[in-house]
Amino acid sequence: MIPIYSLKEAEKSILIRKSIVNTPVTPQINDQIITIFGKSLTPQEVVKRIINDVIKNGDVALIEWTKKLDNTDISNSIEVEVDQMETALKSIDAKIKEVLIKTRDRILAFHKKQPISSWTTNDLGGSLGQIITPIQKVGFYVPGGSAPLPSTVIHSVCPAIVAGVEEIVIVSPSPISPIILATCNLMRDFNLRLRVFQIGGVQAIAALAFGTESVPKVNKIVGPGNIFVTLAKREVYGIVGIDGITGPTEAVILADRSADPELIASDLLAQAEHDFLSIPILLTTSPDLANMVKNSIEEQIIKLSRAEIARYAIENNGGIILVTSIKEAISVINDFAPEHLSIITRDPQEILPQIKNSGGVFLGESSCEVMGDYIAGPSHVMPTGGAAKFSSPLSVLDFLKITSLIALDTKTVKSIAPLAELLARNEELTAHSEAARRRV
Numbered sequence: 287m288i289p290i291y292s293l294k295e296a297e298k299s300i301l302i303r304k305s306i307v308n309t310p311v312t313p314q315i316n317d318q319i320i321t322i323f324g325k326s327l328t329p330q331e332v333v334k335r336i337i338n339d340v341i342k343n344g345d346v347a348l349i350e351w352t353k354k355l356d357n358t359d360i361s362n363s364i365e366v367e368v369d370q371m372e373t374a375l376k377s378i379d380a381k382i383k384e385v386l387i388k389t390r391d392r393i394l395a396f397h398k399k400q401p402i403s404s405w406t407t408n409d410l411g412g413s414l415g416q417i418i419t420p421i422q423k424v425g426f427y428v429p430g431g432s433a434p435l436p437s438t439v440i441h442s443v444c445p446a447i448v449a450g451v452e453e454i455v456i457v458s459p460s461p462i463s464p465i466i467l468a469t470c471n472l473m474r475d476f477n478l479r480l481r482v483f484q485i486g487g488v489q490a491i492a493a494l495a496f497g498t499e500s501v502p503k504v505n506k507i508v509g510p511g512n513i514f515v516t517l518a519k520r521e522v523y524g525i526v527g528i529d530g531i532t533g534p535t536e537a538v539i540l541a542d543r544s545a546d547p548e549l550i551a552s553d554l555l556a557q558a559e560h561d562f563l564s565i566p567i568l569l570t571t572s573p574d575l576a577n578m579v580k581n582s583i584e585e586q587i588i589k590l591s592r593a594e595i596a597r598y599a600i601e602n603n604g605g606i607i608l609v610t611s612i613k614e615a616i617s618v619i620n621d622f623a624p625e626h627l628s629i630i631t632r633d634p635q636e637i638l639p640q641i642k643n644s645g646g647v648f649l650g651e652s653s654c655e656v657m658g659d660y661i662a663g664p665s666h667v668m669p670t671g672g673a674a675k676f677s678s679p680l681s682v683l684d685f686l687k688i689t690s691l692i693a694l695d696t697k698t699v700k701s702i703a704p705l706a707e708l709l710a711r712n713e714e715l716t717a718h719s720e721a722a723r724r725r726v
Contacts, residue, residue: 288601293618300603300605330517340492371468371482412694426507454479507522509667510667534560542632570606624645630651646679
């Protein structure tokens with residue numbers, strides 16, 4: 287049964303944020319850990335062991351861990367050759383190829399609108415400014431599994447292309463789906479170097495962070511993954527940059543009685559089918575709408591290919607929350623800070639200025655979250671787990687860095703050096719103070 291909560295009930299259950307670090311593994315995964323390591327280990331312990339092995343043994347460790355974890359032999363083919371990508375592109379259906387190209391071009395077009403440039407000013411004496419340059423080498427993690435996600439390649443790599451990243455390194459578990467390889471090949475149409483390696487999991491993150499004989503060390507790692515991949519990114523942060531600590535995908539829909547219950551049900555199910563840990567939530571002031579959505583979910587869910595996953599997610603992690611007012615709903619949203627927020631009310635534009643924390647906002651019934659997942663324009667890589675309170679969706683900015691430019695003229699230095707001297711003396715940094723004094 288699809289749960290309907292009061293706000294007080296939801297605050298004690300589905301609205302509680304859980305740390306990715308404390309996410310328990312399934313009994314099946316724990317059994318696999320015991321089989322491989324000879325004893326039970328926490329995910330963090332597993333991650334550290336694999337990373338240390340890759341640091342120490344390089345390609346040999348990549349080959350061994352891929353054999354142990356994925357039951358695949360990559361000893362002769364850690365890197366995917368260009369002709370394999372070209373063959374994959376030729377093998378996919380022509381209509382799918384056309385859709386991939388149109389999606390790529392639309393995502394590129396959106397990100398080209400982002401205004402970014404270096405600047406200088408002479409107003410403060412001499413020349414001061416910011417020099418904006420692209421990160422030179424970025425690694426992208428593309429999940430494998432039974433449902434390959436070519437959209438992840440497009441939505442992750444396109445902002446980097448616009449930023450001017452020179453070298454792109456893509457890793458994905460072996461064997462890589464032909465449609466993933468085909469999509470990677472479509473990213474090669476631009477003036478950059480793109481390489482693909484058929485490695486996944488913790489060992490792939492370690493290889494990107496530290497480099498091996500075959501895999502180049504990168505400056506930043508981007509892309510979603512399971513708990514082990516996420517913890518691995520967390521572990522190597524500081525050695526390299528990362529896009530963030532991503533948890534399960536989530537969507538909140540705010541709707542009033544004017545909304546179509548069947549559309550809301552389909553949008554919640556679209557979110558729920560991603561993963562057993564997905565978080566699909568409806569906030570509404572209308573008990574009638576809540577019950578109609580609940581009934582529509584029951585009618586639609588039995589027709590889904592991933593019905594088991596969708597039902598588990600919506601019954602255990604999501605549901606319907608009844609609120610007393612739109613104002614109360616907005617407060618819940620800003621506190622929860624969802625990855626995706628859909629506003630399906632009589633006047634969504636009136637509500638929009640009050641939304642402070644959300645990865646993406648989808649206004650009206652037509653702008654459903656699925657459009658954002660695939661082809662709307664912005665990258666679908668958005669902050670999860672409440673991180674929308676302090677971070678942003680993936681964009682061109684994630685692939686740029688700023689260098690401060692300081693070229694003061696002599697007159698300005700003589701006027702401000704005494705201030706620096708006094709501050710340095712106050713902080714008891716006498717060498718700083720003396721260096722400033724000598725400029726007067």
